[in-house]
Structure formats: C-alpha cells, structure tokens
Amino acid sequence: MAEYIAPIQRLIEEFRRLPGVGAKTAARYAFATLELTDEQTARFADAITAIKRDVHRCPICFSLSVSCEMCEICASEDRDTSVICVVEDAKDVMVMERVRGYKGVYHVLGGALSPIDNITAQDLTFAELVDRVKSTEVREVIIATNPTPGGDTTAAYLARILEPYEVRVSRLAYGIPVGGDIEYADEVTLSRAMEGRRFF
Amino acid sequence: MAEYIAPIQRLIEEFRRLPGVGAKTAARYAFATLELTDEQTARFADAITAIKRDVHRCPICFSLSVSCEMCEICASEDRDTSVICVVEDAKDVMVMERVRGYKGVYHVLGGALSPIDNITAQDLTFAELVDRVKSTEVREVIIATNPTPGGDTTAAYLARILEPYEVRVSRLAYGIPVGGDIEYADEVTLSRAMEGRRFF
Numbered sequence: 509m510a511e512y513i514a515p516i517q518r519l520i521e522e523f524r525r526l527p528g529v530g531a532k533t534a535a536r537y538a539f540a541t542l543e544l545t546d547e548q549t550a551r552f553a554d555a556i557t558a559i560k561r562d563v564h565r566c567p568i569c570f571s572l573s574v575s576c577e578m579c580e581i582c583a584s585e586d587r588d589t590s591v592i593c594v595v596e597d598a599k600d601v602m603v604m605e606r607v608r609g610y611k612g613v614y615h616v617l618g619g620a621l622s623p624i625d626n627i628t629a630q631d632l633t634f635a636e637l638v639d640r641v642k643s644t645e646v647r648e649v650i651i652a653t654n655p656t657p658g659g660d661t662t663a664a665y666l667a668r669i670l671e672p673y674e675v676r677v678s679r680l681a682y683g684i685p686v687g688g689d690i691e692y693a694d695e696v697t698l699s700r701a702m703e704g705r706r707f708f
Numbered sequence: 709m710a711e712y713i714a715p716i717q718r719l720i721e722e723f724r725r726l727p728g729v730g731a732k733t734a735a736r737y738a739f740a741t742l743e744l745t746d747e748q749t750a751r752f753a754d755a756i757t758a759i760k761r762d763v764h765r766c767p768i769c770f771s772l773s774v775s776c777e778m779c780e781i782c783a784s785e786d787r788d789t790s791v792i793c794v795v796e797d798a799k800d801v802m803v804m805e806r807v808r809g810y811k812g813v814y815h816v817l818g819g820a821l822s823p824i825d826n827i828t829a830q831d832l833t834f835a836e837l838v839d840r841v842k843s844t845e846v847r848e849v850i851i852a853t854n855p856t857p858g859g860d861t862t863a864a865y866l867a868r869i870l871e872p873y874e875v876r877v878s879r880l881a882y883g884i885p886v887g888g889d890i891e892y893a894d895e896v897t898l899s900r901a902m903e904g905r906r907f908f
C-alpha cells in the first residue's frame with residue numbers, strides 16, 4: 509500500500525530496516541528528515557556510507573577499529589594483555605570500556621552459541637581465543653557474555669575449552685539483571701559485576 | 709563523551725536528530741546500520757539524499773509533490789476543486805487520502821497558529837487559501853486542523869477570514885473514535901461528542 513509519494517515511501521522502507529522501527533515510526537523519521545537542511549541530509553547520508561567504509565575488525569580481538577590494523581586497545585601500551593575480557597559483540601567492548609577500572613584487553617566472539625539460530629563453535633572466534641591463550645602470556649580470561657541461555661552456554665563451553673591451559677577463567681557476577689542485555693546495563697551494575705566475578 | 713569510535717559516534721549523532729531518538733536508540737540504529745550490506749547502506753544513504761532532491765511543494769495546495777509543478781491531486785481531473793480540505797501538515801493530506809470517500813482537493817497551512825512558538829498568520833498559507841477561494845469556484849472549505857489548542861485557534865481564525873466570501877466553512881466532527889469505548893474517553897472529548905450529537 510503506497511500511501512506516500514515515491515521518495516518518501518522509499519525512505520520509510522529504509523528506516524524500517526532499523527530494529528524496532530514500524531511503519532508509523534519510519535514515516536515519522538522520513539518526515540523529520542524532510543525538515544532537515546540540505547547540508548544536514550548530506551551529512552546524514554555520508555555518515556551512513558562512512559560507517560561501512562571506515563569501520564574494520566581488529567585482527568587480534570575482532571573488535572571494531574578505524575584502521576585495518578590493530579584496534580586502539582590492542583595497540584595501547586597501557587593495557588594489560590595478560591587479562592582478556594571475552595564479549596559477544598563489538599558494541600559490548602564499548603560498554604565495558606565505561607568501567608574505568610578495567611585495564612585488560614578484549615576478545616569479541618561475534619555472537620553466542622545458539623543451536624536454534626544455527627550458530628556453532630565454528631561461527632565464533634573460539635579458536636582465535638585459544639590461540640591467543642596459547643601463544644601469549646594470559647593470566648586470566650573474564651567471560652562477559654550476556655546472562656541469557658545462549659550466553660550461559662557460551663560461557664560454559666569457553667570454560668571447558670580453556671581448561672587445558674594455565675589460565676584462570678572467571679565470569680562476570682550476576683549484578684546484571686538475569687535475562688537482560690549487557691548493552692543496557694548501567695555503569696555501577698557493570699562495575700559491581702566486575703568486582704564480584706567468580707572463578708570457575 | 710565519545711564512547712564509540714568516530715564513524716559510529718558520527719552516525720549516532722545523525723540518528724539523534726530524528727524525533728524521539730535518544731543516545732541508546734541511536735546507538736542501536738548505528739550498530740544495525742553496520743550490519744547492513746554495502747548495497748543496503750548505499751540505498752539507505754541515497755534515499756536520504758533523494759528526499760530533499762525529489763520532494764517539492766505543490767504551488768497550489770502546498771502539499772508534497774514529486775515534480776516542481778502541481779501535485780497529483782491538484783492535477784487530477786477526477787477531483788472536485790470546489791471543495792477544499794484545510795490541513796496543518798503535508799502528512800495530514802496522506803492520512804486524509806485513506807478516507808476513500810473524499811474527492812475534493814487540499815490546502816496545507818504549514819502548521820497551526822501558536823504565539824508561544826512565534827507562529828503567526830504570516831507564517832502560514834492563509835493568504836494563498838483566501839486567493840484560491842476568491843479566484844476559483846469554491847463551495848466548501850472543510851477545516852481538518854488538529855483538535856489541539858493551536859488547531860482550534862487556527863480553525864476559528866480561518867472561519868473568520870473566510871466569512872466575507874460565499875463559501876461554506878465546516879470542521880471535522882469531534883467525538884469518540886470508532887471502535888473506542890465511552891469508559892475511556894476523556895471529559896473534553898465526551899463533551900464535544902455530546903455537542904455534536906446527531907438526531908435520527
């Protein structure tokens with residue numbers, strides 16, 4: 509049902525690709541875009557193009573990086589590379605970085621194990637994590653997967669595959685609401701969860 | 709506080725221009741954009757650019773048009789140009805068009821009178837509406853401004869400036885929405901529904 513003129517309808521359909529955006533919200537966004545100045549829409553369009561062009565994966569931790577080389581955290585000399593915090597997604601790195609106290613590095617799995625969605629160990633960066641543990645001096649791996657069934661399975665799997673190595677494996681304490689998402693946790697909760705981490 | 713790498717932060721700030729989008733929603737949208745394919749982001753960026761380039765105002769009714777000339781409704785031979793429905797915004801035209809029965813034309817004011825926001829009669833297309841009423845054969849003007857203080861003021865003002873001309877001026881009925889429940893209707897709506905009651 510094309511209710512709007514073509515250029516508006518087209519933009520509405522693009523906005524609908526965004527998470528949680530239905531037809532009415534998308535229409536609201538499209539009309540708001542129409543109210544922007546030419547310069548503002550040019551900047552908006554360019555920012556969308558730039559995000560694909562300028563964002564890369566760090567070859568070490570798989571977090572997001574502005575260059576094709578190491579990310580800022582892996583490249584930093586102030587970080588303790590003997591502690592690796594394992595997260596599901598790259599955005600979780602940015603969330604964890606708000607916890608000022610943490611000085612270790614990260615490892616982004618690229619998701620959580622999920623038989624329903626057909627995500628198996630091969631789809632995630634477990635092998636690369638094991639390589640890091642084997643080839644560099646790692647004292648501790650802190651598992652910061654989400655407190656969801658998928659995150660729990662992933663944490664248990666990680667604890668098992670890291671067992672043969674001389675490394676302490678811990679997981680963030682509950683403090684993050686069960687069934688929630690790390691992305692939405694506040695800094696204090698995250699910081700408490702960090703302090704109270706339990707060793708396997 | 710730049711928590712994310714620059715290209716992501718930049719897109720987050722662009723998304724925050726959209727109505728009702730805060731920092732967290734904008735971040736969610738930015739990460740979702742990152743997951744799109746190159747082709748999809750190119751189409752998204754292009755749709756934003758296109759909306760400013762391809763959408764114009766109809767010189768007669770000020771509704772949106774894909775050309776610099778008359779909009780589809782004003783150009784159509786099937787529309788009754790002697791009935792003008794006056795709305796606040798261009799998007800209201802599209803909403804009214806869902807009412808299948810209406811065969812008249814439109815006039816977009818470009819907002820409602822609002823002393824607080826400094827919107828006076830000069831900022832809206834009242835003069836152009838009066839010109840249309842004077843120069844063409846208009847039988848009826850249906851005021852479809854919103855049932856808000858601003859819309860009410862605008863409707864009253866319109867009724868007064870159209871008084872000197874041979875034209876019937878009406879306004880959309882207020883009442884309980886179809887499918888609604890009297891129990892949940894507010895007092896003002898109920899009182900208006902009472903006033904506008906129809907006799908069998």
